[in-house]
Amino acid sequence: MQVLIPPGRNPQISPKPSTALQERNRNIRSIREIGRPEWHTHSGYGKRSMVENAVYRCKTIVGRSMRSRGFAGPRVEVQLASKILTMTFLGMPDSHRVA
Secondary structure, eight states, X not given: OOOOOOOOSXXXXXXXXXXXXXXXXXXXXXXXXXXXXXXHHHHXXXXXXXXXXXXXXXXXXXXXXXOOOSSSHHHHHHHHHHHHHHHHHHHOOOOOOOO
């Protein structure tokens, strides 16, 4: 399992790391070798960030919990939420990095 939490600014390698810190040390070395933007692409961190943003957007638009009480209600609620998100996806602007 990969730990994809990017280290902060000027991170130091841990001398006696635990399992999670070993992965962090690996990330620090990789960032130093190829640079942070390339590390984001290489490690898949950018995809993770996009998924987290999509989940946040979903929870903002649809809500954080189900409102239905019966057995069939949540199924219909999820279908409606996916239709709403599809419509917002079609209307979302394309973003491009400039600098």
